[in-house]
Amino acid sequence: MLTQTAATLEALLLLHIGTLRTLSTEELLFKPSAAKWSKLQIIGHLADSAQNNIRRFIVAQYEENPFIVYNQDKWVEAVGYQGLPPADVIDLWFLLNKQIVQILRRINSDAYHRVCTTGEPHTLEWLAADYVKHLKYHLHQVLDLEPFPYP
Known part of the structure; x- marks a missing residue:
């Protein structure tokens, strides 16, 4: 049920926003290698994912099987999260998820x-549940929590 998924997402936001806001700029900007994203870029990726899923959740309600995909690496690069104020990126992520x-x-x-087709066709119910799993996976990375099994 989407209302239960919404409640789970809201609980995750409230549980983790305070901790995200206490992470140091150094910790957020550290890149483990040139090919890996920093924690700030991961949060930015989650904001990009939120934007694309907002579109999916809305458009699929009035269009038949819309095709909505995005290139996550190109989005992170194009936005330039590594050069943005961390508080702004965290707030963007939080507000998009509240939406x-x-x-x-x-x-x-x-x-x-x-x-909605995102490479494969999926129901809105499935997409919402998968979105929360994806968010949990990356929050565990950013907050150095026990690994979250995804997919």
């Missing part, structure tokens, strides 16, 4: 099984 909570709560249950 997702609202959208998920407003989706009529008749639309739960509407489909």
